[in-house]
Amino acid sequence: MNDPRPPQGQAMTLADVARRAKVSTATVSRALSLPQMVSPATLRRVQTAVVALGYVTHGAARALASRRTHTIGAVIPTLDNAIFANTTHALQRAFDAAGYTLLLASHEFDPAAEVRATRTLIQRGVDALVLLGTTHDPEVFRMIAARQVPYVLTWAYDTSGQHPSVGFDNRAAAMAVANHLLDLGHRRIAMIAGLTANNERARERVAGVKAALKARRLSLAGCVEKPFTLAAGREGLRAVLATAPRPTAVVCGNDVLALGAIAQAQAQGLQVPRDLSVTGFDDMEIASLLTPGLTTVHFPTAELGSRAAAHVLARLADEPVPQQTELPVELVVRESTAAPKLSQGKQSSVIPAKAGIHGRSKSVG
Amino acid sequence: MNDPRPPQGQAMTLADVARRAKVSTATVSRALSLPQMVSPATLRRVQTAVVALGYVTHGAARALASRRTHTIGAVIPTLDNAIFANTTHALQRAFDAAGYTLLLASHEFDPAAEVRATRTLIQRGVDALVLLGTTHDPEVFRMIAARQVPYVLTWAYDTSGQHPSVGFDNRAAAMAVANHLLDLGHRRIAMIAGLTANNERARERVAGVKAALKARRLSLAGCVEKPFTLAAGREGLRAVLATAPRPTAVVCGNDVLALGAIAQAQAQGLQVPRDLSVTGFDDMEIASLLTPGLTTVHFPTAELGSRAAAHVLARLADEPVPQQTELPVELVVRESTAAPKLSQGKQSSVIPAKAGIHGRSKSVG
DNA sequence: TTGAAAGCGCTAACAA
DNA sequence: TTGTTAGCGCTTTCAA
Numbered sequence A, B: 001m002n003d004p005r006p007p008q009g010q011a012m013t014l015a016d017v018a019r020r021a022k023v024s025t026a027t028v029s030r031a032l033s034l035p036q037m038v039s040p041a042t043l044r045r046v047q048t049a050v051v052a053l054g055y056v057t058h059g060a061a062r063a064l065a066s067r068r069t070h071t072i073g074a075v076i077p078t079l080d081n082a083i084f085a086n087t088t089h090a091l092q093r094a095f096d097a098a099g100y101t102l103l104l105a106s107h108e109f110d111p112a113a114e115v116r117a118t119r120t121l122i123q124r125g126v127d128a129l130v131l132l133g134t135t136h137d138p139e140v141f142r143m144i145a146a147r148q149v150p151y152v153l154t155w156a157y158d159t160s161g162q163h164p165s166v167g168f169d170n171r172a173a174a175m176a177v178a179n180h181l182l183d184l185g186h187r188r189i190a191m192i193a194g195l196t197a198n199n200e201r202a203r204e205r206v207a208g209v210k211a212a213l214k215a216r217r218l219s220l221a222g223c224v225e226k227p228f229t230l231a232a233g234r235e236g237l238r239a240v241l242a243t244a245p246r247p248t249a250v251v252c253g254n255d256v257l258a259l260g261a262i263a264q265a266q267a268q269g270l271q272v273p274r275d276l277s278v279t280g281f282d283d284m285e286i287a288s289l290l291t292p293g294l295t296t297v298h299f300p301t302a303e304l305g306s307r308a309a310a311h312v313l314a315r316l317a318d319e320p321v322p323q324q325t326e327l328p329v330e331l332v333v334r335e336s337t338a339a340p341k342l343s344q345g346k347q348s349s350v351i352p353a354k355a356g357i358h359g360r361s362k363s364v365g
Numbered sequence C: 001t002t003g004a005a006a007g008c009g010c011t012a013a014c015a016a
Numbered sequence D: 001t002t003g004t005t006a007g008c009g010c011t012t013t014c015a016a
Helices: A016-021 A025-033 A040-053 A059-066 A082-097 A111-123 A138-147 A171-185 A200-215 A230-241 A255-267 A303-315 B014-021 B024-033 B040-053 B059-066 B083-096 B111-121 B138-147 B170-184 B200-215 B230-241 B255-267 B301-316
Strands: A071-076 A102-108 A129-133 A153-156 A164-168 A189-194 A222-227 A249-252 A277-279 A297-298 A324-326 A331-332 A360-364 B069-076 B103-108 B128-132 B151-156 B165-170 B189-194 B223-226 B249-252 B277-279 B295-296 B324-326 B330-333 B361-365
Touching: A016 A040, A016 A102, A016 A138, A025 B200, A040 A360, A071 A111, A071 A164, A071 B165, A082 A129, A082 B111, A082 B128, A102 A111, A102 A222, A102 B103, A111 A138, A111 B230, A129 A303, A138 B200, A153 A303, A164 A303, A171 A200, A171 A222, A171 A277, A171 A331, A189 A230, A189 A255, A200 B361, A222 A230, A230 A249, A230 A255, A249 A255, A255 A277, A324 A331, A360 B111, B014 B024, B014 B040, B024 B040, B059 B103, B069 B083, B069 B111, B083 B103, B083 B301, B103 B111, B111 B128, B111 B138, B128 B301, B151 B301, B165 B301, B170 B189, B170 B200, B170 B295, B170 B330, B189 B200, B189 B230, B223 B230, B230 B249, B230 B255, B230 B277, B255 B277
Parallel strands: A071 A102, A071 A129, A129 A153, A153 A164, A164 A324, A189 A222, A189 A249, A249 A277, B069 B103, B069 B128, B128 B151, B151 B165, B165 B324, B189 B223, B189 B249, B249 B277
Antiparallel strands: A297 A331, A331 A360, B295 B330, B330 B361
16 A cells, blocks of 8 residues: 555565564564464564565575575486486475475586586585485585485485485396397397496496396397487497397387487388387387387386475475385387397297387386 | 594584684685685685585575675476477586576476566575566566566567567567478468467467468468477377368477377378478477478577576676577478478479588578 | 564675 | 674574
8 A cells, every 4th residue: 555666676674574564573584484473463464564565585594594495406417308307397396395496406427517516506505405316426425424414316226225215226127128128039139328437327227138138148249338319329229230140129228319229220221120129218208109119118207206305305304214215117018129030039929018008018126 | 634524513614614724704705705815825724624624605694695696597487398408508507607506497387386486586596587488477577676686588589679588589480481381382281389378489480370371371271289298299280180171281389299290190191291291390309310300490599598698697797788689590491391292382393402411401580 | 472682604894 | 915893684592
């Protein structure tokens, strides 16, 4: 009823609101943070003043006084990957609902950049941290310990049990893929892996494939490491096809590499899966839409995000939480895998399973 | 040489460092922020103490005292889109290099969520804001004005000239696409647009297509609005194909919709481009890798990010900046477009241009 | 239920 | 070049 517009320029403070509502700053503070501790009449007066002045809490001042920023940091490898975007989005939703703001930092797979990003987040006073993967520079863990920041590792399951984590068993997922190919009768299986340095997900996937092969007294018919891009998938396929005799199947470190590999196979006149079986990891939406549909492993990435968020939120509320949470993964068999053309395997008659709309099957891990 | 480990738990403060280095807190503050104002010997002593104690600046305290957070906020529609990821990544790099931290918020195309996200960022004390698009709730601009936060709009070029912006001419891009199809001889052209509510990019693309058609006394042979997902692209194609006579070409609101449309066309037994031409916008990496390669419009998204960053950085440094910056877009003709089967157009003999490795051509806007 | 007052950890005059 | 000191805007005892 008084000022038609909040005054521009100089930001309003708690004291301004207090003056206008004719109460103390302490009361305004309570009205904003603990409304149930303030009488209804006073509360209303304060709220009116807040609106009239266009008051917005000064975050830094609140953080300094309360020693809480209501901010949680997440350090992820890259924003480019839609799979991480799923998880990130779930984190954001969960934290938002709990009154926390997510501070996002990415490092593009550069360990030094990850240390810097983590330092910056800690400096910004995040109340907790979500890290992706188990492989981190010791400095990261040192800073976390020095400030005693609650944290959780995600996407990978920390088998050492040293760190709280919620993630997947990437090795079991890879074994499932390899066994699927072996069951189809493939014996010459190559791999286009992601870059394994500082990336235990990529490493575990290689290890899983090797383990499955070894169990049948076989070994990889070639393995190259590539960054997670379509172009790298093409290069990778060219590389693994250069060996003689050719592999009949290629396990790719993720769906992006697999899509690149399929494109390259087609460019070289090879038909997938008739001439070559190809698999991925992640089950991106596009994996089911292309022709042929991609055989891959589905990870519940959004659930991972909400579980990870729930974990740190519980820690912040001093509630008990399991140190380790493992989420199930699922082999999804589509049309990019089939028995090899001239199969000598005993099980070449096995037909790829297809289940449900998305062709899901075989729960793993 | 003294304490082997930084003490855990209680975080170190400037005073702790000062005590250990036997200087005042003011000197430590200077050593950290303005090292050239401190004598080399003192500087060294301070640095030694900082390392020994594992001291990390308390961001909130610094922000409160200096009235600067060295933080810049960006509000984007979604993290799911790799195209925005390009821009975001470029922002992050540019701000990082300038000593600023990027605070990222997404709203999934929900206007109320965008208002909340903007409020949160302002509350966190961002020194500047980057907003995506020109269409925003009035409350967003009100908050920005009240706090006098420097800002820039991106991705869309603000034709009204009211707001600082760096972006593209989406309408011209759409006209180029439509004209390409018209030049090929298409006369029945339908559109699968993005959701146009609160999204002037989507709106401008529809307007551009309509304008190009109108210039030849034609109008759209059907238009549906869909969210930017593959599944929606499939649905959209089903919808526009339901009209009789069928359109011979479909302009899609972005590449994701276009990929969905192509998948659906193939599922219905239609060959692209023989039976149907399909176009997109954005030129995602996958657009060039699929068969057929997608005819689309390339936007320099990373450059957009660095330009937008440069804009707000210049504003923060009180340097002069142009109010409006328009970046060029490019029609990229690939294999998803061709002359219609039974062309009645006079220009049906025109062959799609193909230039360079990526098939780029025709600079627009 | 409300108010007074003491900081939270740092920066930035100003003084020396 | 360095130190002293007064806040920055808020929360949080403690007392009323």
